[in-house]
Amino acid sequence: MLELFTYDFMQRSLMAAAMVGSLCSVIGVFVVLRGLAFVGAGTSHAAFAGVTLGYLIGWPPLALAILFGLSTVWISGWVEEKGRMKLDVSIGILYTATMALAILFIGLMKTYNAEVYGYLFGSVLSVTGEELRIIGGLAILVLGLIVAFSKELYFIAFDQEMAEASGIPARRIFFLLLTLVALTVVVALKTVGAILVFAMILIPASTAYQLTHSLRTLTLYSVIIGASTSLGGVILSAAWDVPSGPAIVLLATAVFFISLLASPKGFKAGPGHTH
Amino acid sequence: MLTDSRQPIIRFDHASFGFPGVIALKDISLSIYAGEFVGVIGPNGSGKTTLCRAVLGLMAPMEGHLHIFDCACEQLRCHHRAKIGYLPQKGVVDRNFPVTVLETVMMGRYGALGLFRRPGAKDREIAMDALTHVAMDRHKDTALGSLSGGQQQRVFIARALAQQPKVLLLDEPTTGLDITMQHNVIELVQHLHDELKLTVLLITHDINMIRSRVDRLVLLKTWLYAAGPPSDVLKPDILSQVYGKDLVISGKDVVIVEDYHHPH
Numbered sequence: 001m002l003e004l005f006t007y008d009f010m011q012r013s014l015m016a017a018a019m020v021g022s023l024c025s026v027i028g029v030f031v032v033l034r035g036l037a038f039v040g041a042g043t044s045h046a047a048f049a050g051v052t053l054g055y056l057i058g059w060p061p062l063a064l065a066i067l068f069g070l071s072t073v074w075i076s077g078w079v080e081e082k083g084r085m086k087l088d089v090s091i092g093i094l095y096t097a098t099m100a101l102a103i104l105f106i107g108l109m110k111t112y113n114a115e116v117y118g119y120l121f122g123s124v125l126s127v128t129g130e131e132l133r134i135i136g137g138l139a140i141l142v143l144g145l146i147v148a149f150s151k152e153l154y155f156i157a158f159d160q161e162m163a164e165a166s167g168i169p170a171r172r173i174f175f176l177l178l179t180l181v182a183l184t185v186v187v188a189l190k191t192v193g194a195i196l197v198f199a200m201i202l203i204p205a206s207t208a209y210q211l212t213h214s215l216r217t218l219t220l221y222s223v224i225i226g227a228s229t230s231l232g233g234v235i236l237s238a239a240w241d242v243p244s245g246p247a248i249v250l251l252a253t254a255v256f257f258i259s260l261l262a263s264p265k266g267f268k269a270g271p272g273h274t275h
Numbered sequence: 276m277l278t279d280s281r282q283p284i285i286r287f288d289h290a291s292f293g294f295p296g297v298i299a300l301k302d303i304s305l306s307i308y309a310g311e312f313v314g315v316i317g318p319n320g321s322g323k324t325t326l327c328r329a330v331l332g333l334m335a336p337m338e339g340h341l342h343i344f345d346c347a348c349e350q351l352r353c354h355h356r357a358k359i360g361y362l363p364q365k366g367v368v369d370r371n372f373p374v375t376v377l378e379t380v381m382m383g384r385y386g387a388l389g390l391f392r393r394p395g396a397k398d399r400e401i402a403m404d405a406l407t408h409v410a411m412d413r414h415k416d417t418a419l420g421s422l423s424g425g426q427q428q429r430v431f432i433a434r435a436l437a438q439q440p441k442v443l444l445l446d447e448p449t450t451g452l453d454i455t456m457q458h459n460v461i462e463l464v465q466h467l468h469d470e471l472k473l474t475v476l477l478i479t480h481d482i483n484m485i486r487s488r489v490d491r492l493v494l495l496k497t498w499l500y501a502a503g504p505p506s507d508v509l510k511p512d513i514l515s516q517v518y519g520k521d522l523v524i525s526g527k528d529v530v531i532v533e534d535y536h537h538p539h
Binding site for chain 2: 033148149151152154155157158159161162163164165166167168169209212213214215216218
């Protein structure tokens with residue numbers, strides 16, 4: 001078993017899993033508190049469309065994933081700001097439209113491309129050194145922005161109108177949050193795949209939510225749960241020769257259900273939003 | 276016409292507010308002076324919350340002007356907003372949010388701190404002072420969601436105080452509270468007004484609760500119907516025009532007939 005850790009691919013995988021698990025669990029705190037669950041799901045599918053276009057036309061897939069992801073959240077945020085429709089509705093439309101594009105792009109490919117399906121289902125064990133550097137760079141950027149704007153992000157998650165009334169540029173901070181969600185999705189795409197990436201954002205924060213009443217400890221618990229379940233999932237994946245994405249997500253889900261039973265809040269309080 | 280030599284800190288000058296195609300407040304001219312305790316009353320949809328949002332800088336005037344601290348706050352990014360402590364309506368905030376009492380009150384410091392600056396020991400001290408003012412300091416590490424409705428209102432008032440405001444703006448602070456809690460909250464607001472010399476702008480449906488406490492009442496129904504001492508505003512002919520119902524005014528109480536039940 002310990003021999004596994006001597007392999008380069010395993011070391012790269014563990015580093016990628018730790019980074020992605022930590023990053024997703026931090027941004028997940030704001031997603032859960034602000035009630036943006038569907039935004040993450042929609043963004044991950046939009047990013048996957050970017051990946052497929054990249055492979056189709058020979059452009060960098062991650063760059064196009066970022067472009068598609070950001071376009072989706074910015075357009076949806078702009079439509080909501082103009083009062084045309086709710087964020088969930090516009091995300092839902094773009095979610096299905098970009099998924100349709102992804103299927104179209106795959107259909108236009110002349111040959112079967114296994115790497116595309118790696119982005120759909122996740123393949124952390126095949127992360128390359130270059131991909132690891134890209135993941136690391138994006139993770140540092142996103143975490144840096146979260147740290148820099150953490151008090152504003154917490155405030156808009158709690159009460160956006162109050163934050164605006166207090167002189168905080170709440171709308172801009174909200175767009176920053178949407179941007180960070182999109183970037184995080186792209187960072188995690190290779191590791192757990194477009195279908196499961198959102199679980200990595202949602203589950204650790206929701207698990208931590210069951211265990212604390214404090215904002216500070218919520219983030220700390222979420223990171224611990226996110227990083228440890230990601231690392232544990234990779235190890236289980238390699239040891240039992242099962243796909244890594246599902247191994248990570250199912251382990252995180254198991255921890256979530258345990259937290260429900262252990263929660264000092266009981267079953268009364270869940271992530272809710274009254275805005 | 277009466278004139279006032281004092282400098283107003285909030286001044287509506289023929290200001291109208293609303294959305295495209297909808298006028299919520301029309302041609303409002305009103306001055307609020309430092310140290311005043313002003314109650315804003317009116318039926319549902321009369322523009323009370325719009326007035327509140329305008330003062331907070333969340334809505335710009337469609338016509339006319341709004342000056343706050345002698346600044347034309349049509350520019351919604353005006354820094355003067357940090358001087359207005361705001362208590363939103365109950366129900367606007369998610370009360371199950373995982374946050375402690377002290378963390379909630381610390382948020383009152385964020386606007387004053389500005390971007391990139393972290394709250395420090397001084398901010399924590401200010402937040403604790405605010406909690407002491409509302410007698411909630413011993414609950415600082417308690418989960419907000421585990422407190423009663425009245426205690427939560429006290430915490431939100433403390434958050435507003437942590438801004439070190441000049442003006443306290445309260446939007447229906449007693450809604451959803453039982454009678455005892457309602458009195459406690461209004462007494463606390465009165466106490467803060469007296470002790471900290473805060474200008475208080477209190478929006479409410481409950482005329483009886485505030486009529487003996489406020490310096491002036493402002494009566495809205497899209498237009499400004501009346502503004503002045505309660506004895507001048509709470510007259511059957513004025514209130515009937517606004518509420519469209521008969522009134523019973525006896526002793527200290529004003530009763531809108533639809534809500535009034537004769538004792539058997």
